[in-house]
Amino acid sequence: MFNKILIANRGEIAIRIMRACRELGISTVAVYSEADKNALFAKYADEAVFIGPSPSSQSYLRIENIIKAAEETGAEAIHPGYGFLSENTHFASACRESGIVFIGPPPNAIDAMGSKITARQTMKAAGVPIVPGIEEGVSDPGDAEKMAESIGYPIILKPAAGGGGIGMKIVMSQEELLPALTSSQSVARSAFGDDTIYIEKYLTEPRHIEFQILADNRGKTIYVSDRECSIQRRHQKLIEESPSPVMTPDLRERMGSIAVKAARAIGYVSAGTVEFMYSRGDFYFLEMNTRLQVEHPITEMVTGVDLAKEQILIASGEDLGYSQEEMEIRGWAIECRINAEDPLNDFAPSPGKIKRYRSPGGPGIRVDSGVYTGYVIPPYYDSLISKLVAHGKDRREAIARMERALYEYIIVGVKTNVIFHKAVLRNARFRRGDINTQFIKEENIIEAVKDVAVEDDEKGKSLASALGADSRKIAAISAAVGSYLSQQKAGEKT
Numbered sequence: 001m002f003n004k005i006l007i008a009n010r011g012e013i014a015i016r017i018m019r020a021c022r023e024l025g026i027s028t029v030a031v032y033s034e035a036d037k038n039a040l041f042a043k044y045a046d047e048a049v050f051i052g053p054s055p056s057s058q059s060y061l062r063i064e065n066i067i068k069a070a071e072e073t074g075a076e077a078i079h080p081g082y083g084f085l086s087e088n089t090h091f092a093s094a095c096r097e098s099g100i101v102f103i104g105p106p107p108n109a110i111d112a113m114g115s116k117i118t119a120r121q122t123m124k125a126a127g128v129p130i131v132p133g134i135e136e137g138v139s140d141p142g143d144a145e146k147m148a149e150s151i152g153y154p155i156i157l158k159p160a161a162g163g164g165g166i167g168m169k170i171v172m173s174q175e176e177l178l179p180a181l182t183s184s185q186s187v188a189r190s191a192f193g194d195d196t197i198y199i200e201k202y203l204t205e206p207r208h209i210e211f212q213i214l215a216d217n218r219g220k221t222i223y224v225s226d227r228e229c230s231i232q233r234r235h236q237k238l239i240e241e242s243p244s245p246v247m248t249p250d251l252r253e254r255m256g257s258i259a260v261k262a263a264r265a266i267g268y269v270s271a272g273t274v275e276f277m278y279s280r281g282d283f284y285f286l287e288m289n290t291r292l293q294v295e296h297p298i299t300e301m302v303t304g305v306d307l308a309k310e311q312i313l314i315a316s317g318e319d320l321g322y323s324q325e326e327m328e329i330r331g332w333a334i335e336c337r338i339n340a341e342d343p344l345n346d347f348a349p350s351p352g353k354i355k356r357y358r359s360p361g362g363p364g365i366r367v368d369s370g371v372y373t374g375y376v377i378p379p380y381y382d383s384l385i386s387k388l389v390a391h392g393k394d395r396r397e398a399i400a401r402m403e404r405a406l407y408e409y410i411i412v413g414v415k416t417n418v419i420f421h422k423a424v425l426r427n428a429r430f431r432r433g434d435i436n437t438q439f440i441k442e443e444n445i446i447e448a449v450k451d452v453a454v455e456d457d458e459k460g461k462s463l464a465s466a467l468g469a470d471s472r473k474i475a476a477i478s479a480a481v482g483s484y485l486s487q488q489k490a491g492e493k494t
């Protein structure tokens with residue numbers, strides 16, 4: 001077992017991993033940028049090493065700075081969290097070359113899933129069903145037209161190196177194809193430094209269902225739980241739940257076995273997620289995330305497995321301590337991603353100082369966060385304040401607990417998407433579990449958010465207003481400060 005682990009990440013996920021280390025009796029090293037000098041995760045760690053200026057390109061993405069910090073502190077292993085360097089083959093290899101254990105899959109498994117085109121080819125060869133489409137890149141407009149014709153409209157253009165829904169374009173007919181291809185290519189070039197685009201059939205009204213898997217070094221691979229992640233905006237997840245409302249024991253067995261097959265096909269080790277599109281009883285491989293995911297807590301809540309801890313144990317050479325038969329799902333868990341953003345202004349980020357903060361508690365509630373009263377959310381990174389998770393004996397109780405927790409949540413000083421979550425949770429279709437990836441648009445949730453905002457502020461329907469916090473006034477001041485700061489920092493942003 002390791003004595004010391006460096007966490008190459010920040011915010012709530014850095015704390016999440018340090019919690020696992022603390023329980024295992026392992027010392028922790030945080031790395032932090034200029035903007036994170038006063039961040040909770042840097043204080044939580046046993047040691048903290050400064051790695052550079054605020055923009056992540058000069059700190060959290062600097063491989064050499066992170067390896068140096070591990071060497072200087074004597075950390076034997078590095079956990080990359082999610083985002084940043086977590087799916088970077090060069091980083092995983094650099095760790096190896098420096099004699100440091102990378103807590104995650106081997107570099108070749110990251111590589112196998114790094115390009116969506118290669119991943120599709122590998123999965124197809126392994127007998128895993130993939131979304132209908134083409135397994136090669138396209139740049140010539142004539143070729144694109146022929147491919148699209150053969151698949152049949154609507155289609156979706158995707159950057160092969162993509163992530164986060166960036167650069168994906170839905171194309172309904174041939175007239176839209178050329179401008180969409182040009183735009184996709186240029187976004188992909190600037191976001192990923194690679195403008196390879198490929199074409200998939202665009203499935204209408206699909207669900208996004210994914211499977212958490214765990215694999216050890218001896219090839220033992222299991223699926224842990226399924227997650228429904230269809231509540232999305234711009235192809236990015238906002239609310240996740242486990243299990244999926246459409247899951248049956250038979251479907252779970254079939255999809256889970258395919259997920260295990262996908263992982264085995266690339267010699268996968270550690271925690272990972274196999275994502276599927278599900279449409280009218282059929283399911284297709286979408287991609288595999290070769291890291292711990294943002295939404296991993298809902299799986300932990302329904303299975304009792306500590307995924308971060310398992311990753312560390314596996315990386316230290318231990319065998320997986322669970323069998324497939326032990327993976328029973330108990331109750332239901334829902335996660336809301338609480339972001340500092342304004343749902344009434346196209347979800348514009350709302351960095352700034354948190355003037356008052358009180359997180360919910362009580363039965364079945366888990367809050368993973370890295371903030372506190374007086375903390376200033378920096379404008380450089382993503383706007384996640386916390387992950388609010390509710391667990392109940394069934395879906396109905398999980399929803400009721402989440403609504404109760406959202407009522408209790410006090411965050412004053414920055415705008416948040418708490419009102420957005422309230423609007424989704426009260427929606428009749430959501431409550432029936434009748435959801436798909438187009439839900440937010442189809443149900444016009446943004447209009448419903450306006451009603452919630454008025455109720456919260458004017459009718460006092462939140463604990464913050466009951467306690468006399470005038471959130472709008474304070475938010476206005478902080479927005480002014482925030483925009484001043486972002487003007488100052490313009491150009492530094494990554």
Ligand code: ADP
Nearest residue numbers: 131162163164165166200201202203208235437
């Ligand atoms: P990224 O890696 O950029 O997140 P994914 O391939 O994982 O992209 O897809 C993200 C989301 O985009 C999916 O959850 C789904 O909502 C939508 N999507 C992707 N591919 C398709 C498809 N072929 N048909 C319909 N929706 C899709």
